[in-house]
Amino acid sequence: MDRRHFLTATALGATANQLLPGLLHGQRGPDLAESDPQAALQKASRTFPTNFWWGAATAAYQLEGAAAEDGRKPSIWDTFSHTKGKVVNGDTGDVACDHYHRYKDDVELMAELGVKHYRFSISWPRVIPDGRGTVNQKGVDFYKRLCDELRAHGITPHATLYHWDLPQALQDKYKGWQSREIVNDFADYATAMVNGLGDRVTHWMTLNEILTFSVVGYGVGNTAPHAPGLALARKKDQLQIIHHALLAHGHACQAIRAAAKGTCSVAIAENFSPYVPVVETPEHIEAARLAFTRTDFNGAIITPLLTGKYDPYWLAQQGAEAPDVKAGDMELIHQKLDALGFNCYTGTYVRAANTPAGFETLDTFEGYPRMALPWLTLVPESIYWGIRMITDALGQKALPIFISENGCADSGPVSSTREMQDTDRVMYLRQYLRQVQRAVDDGYPVVGYFPWSLMDNFEWAEGYTKRFGLVHVDYATQKRTPKLSYRWFQQVIKSGVVR
Numbered sequence: 001m002d003r004r005h006f007l008t009a010t011a012l013g014a015t016a017n018q019l020l021p022g023l024l025h026g027q028r029g030p031d032l033a034e035s036d037p038q039a040a041l042q043k044a045s046r047t048f049p050t051n052f053w054w055g056a057a058t059a060a061y062q063l064e065g066a067a068a069e070d071g072r073k074p075s076i077w078d079t080f081s082h083t084k085g086k087v088v089n090g091d092t093g094d095v096a097c098d099h100y101h102r103y104k105d106d107v108e109l110m111a112e113l114g115v116k117h118y119r120f121s122i123s124w125p126r127v128i129p130d131g132r133g134t135v136n137q138k139g140v141d142f143y144k145r146l147c148d149e150l151r152a153h154g155i156t157p158h159a160t161l162y163h164w165d166l167p168q169a170l171q172d173k174y175k176g177w178q179s180r181e182i183v184n185d186f187a188d189y190a191t192a193m194v195n196g197l198g199d200r201v202t203h204w205m206t207l208n209e210i211l212t213f214s215v216v217g218y219g220v221g222n223t224a225p226h227a228p229g230l231a232l233a234r235k236k237d238q239l240q241i242i243h244h245a246l247l248a249h250g251h252a253c254q255a256i257r258a259a260a261k262g263t264c265s266v267a268i269a270e271n272f273s274p275y276v277p278v279v280e281t282p283e284h285i286e287a288a289r290l291a292f293t294r295t296d297f298n299g300a301i302i303t304p305l306l307t308g309k310y311d312p313y314w315l316a317q318q319g320a321e322a323p324d325v326k327a328g329d330m331e332l333i334h335q336k337l338d339a340l341g342f343n344c345y346t347g348t349y350v351r352a353a354n355t356p357a358g359f360e361t362l363d364t365f366e367g368y369p370r371m372a373l374p375w376l377t378l379v380p381e382s383i384y385w386g387i388r389m390i391t392d393a394l395g396q397k398a399l400p401i402f403i404s405e406n407g408c409a410d411s412g413p414v415s416s417t418r419e420m421q422d423t424d425r426v427m428y429l430r431q432y433l434r435q436v437q438r439a440v441d442d443g444y445p446v447v448g449y450f451p452w453s454l455m456d457n458f459e460w461a462e463g464y465t466k467r468f469g470l471v472h473v474d475y476a477t478q479k480r481t482p483k484l485s486y487r488w489f490q491q492v493i494k495s496g497v498v499r
């Protein structure tokens with residue numbers, strides 16, 4: 001029995017089987033492996049399972065606009081983007097892609113692309129403007145309309161509850177994620193959303209990228225800071241924020257399941273750091289495994305999420321900076337997940353070394369290939385090793401993984417008169433997707449892929465200067481134009497093959 005068949009035969013629980021029918025059972029035509037190795041190699045090469053989740057991803061503040069409409073109140077990102085000098089060109093999400101009004105056109109673009117899954121986020125201050133208390137029905141109704149439109153086109157909605165737009169009221173009231181009070185407020189918000197949308201949404205994600213909104217939002221000295229833009233110098237303060245986020249996730253998982261009327265899938269989208277063995281030999285693969293568990297911040301986030309414990313090696317290194325943990329916290333954090341979302345953009349090369357930690361990470365030099373953002377080095381194998389380490393380093397053999405984000409900013413051209421030839425994005429996505437396919441072939445339980453992003457949108461501190469979309473947006477006219485990468489991805493979905 002090979003690895004893939006072993007996994008699919010033993011690993012998946014009933015819930016996953018109900019939600020992912022046929023997906024992990026290798027429905028890729030006859031398996032020729034036993035009879036003809038050469039044919040099997042060709043057959044296996046670059047094909048995806050027939051029920052693979054082909055999707056696209058976005059987030060509320062980055063594309064909705066309508067910032068003060070129908071009762072929505074400000075989030076920390078409204079405040080931050082309206083603060084002079086925080087975002088390039090003083091850009092804000094006030095209008096963004098005007099998706100709030102143009103969602104029907106945007107669903108049409110998804111349908112034409114061929115995606116059957118769509119990952120979006122709910123704006124907390126749109127649906128509970130003060131963060132706690134009264135639900136704003138007009139806000140909930142927008143997501144009802146959106147979900148109805150998606151479902152009418154055969155597209156499954158995957159809703160993320162928190163993609164960084166914290167209600168400003170909660171930042172003002174108790175300093176947002178710095179306070180443990182947020183745990184209950186977030187769970188109440190989750191309950192309200194399942195009550196309001198649970199007849200339309202069965203696939204939920206709690207949080208997006210704990211590391212980014214905690215350490216980059218509240219931490220120190222980042223050159224492209226995020227809201228609320230604080231610079232808490234003590235590492236303990238940052239780790240406490242992470243701890244609150246982990247608790248909020250756990251409490252929300254319970255809240256979603258308690259409020260759901262039928263079967264639902266609960267996940268989280270995390271950008272844990274993938275480490276790539278620079279040479280794929282056993283000693284360097286072991287080094288990658290050690291790096292995965294021992295390096296900041298995997299041991300602080302993905303390890304407790306999936307195993308219920310902070311990594312012991314990591315924790316010992318924190319000393320007095322370790323977060324305060326109350327009785328019962330780790331149990332609350334450690335909720336069984338139906339799936340794990342992996343946001344993957346780049347990674348770090350590693351090799352075995354005679355160091356106390358047992359490995360060393362390698363630098364990327366100045367001329368190393370990177371996409372149109374300084375941090376976005378091209379490391380396609382990061383997506384394979386990230387998937388693999390969830391199983392190999394954290395022992396999560398039964399956990400379906402989907403790529404909840406993967407993509408790059410392009411270097412143009414931004415002409416609206418002819419096709420946008422984003423050949424750099426085609427190159428980037430093709431290389432990463434081949435590595436996803438490699439993980440599928442190796443038998444790792446990869447169930448879906450959501451490129452970031454469906455369309456150009458507000459790229460946080462970079463404003464509108466960085467474009468991650470498969471679809472170009474002319475912000476002056478709101479005209480949408482599919483780029484070359486959209487056509488390329490359309491073919492991938494249609495054929496189930498990455499070429």
Ligand code: PNW
Nearest residue numbers: 059208209212271343345375405452459
């Ligand atoms: C993600 N890094 O953030 C977010 O989830 C999206 O909202 C965002 O638009 C997208 O990636 C592109 O930036 C990241 O430094 C921020 O490695 C920073 C990093 C990765 C992802």
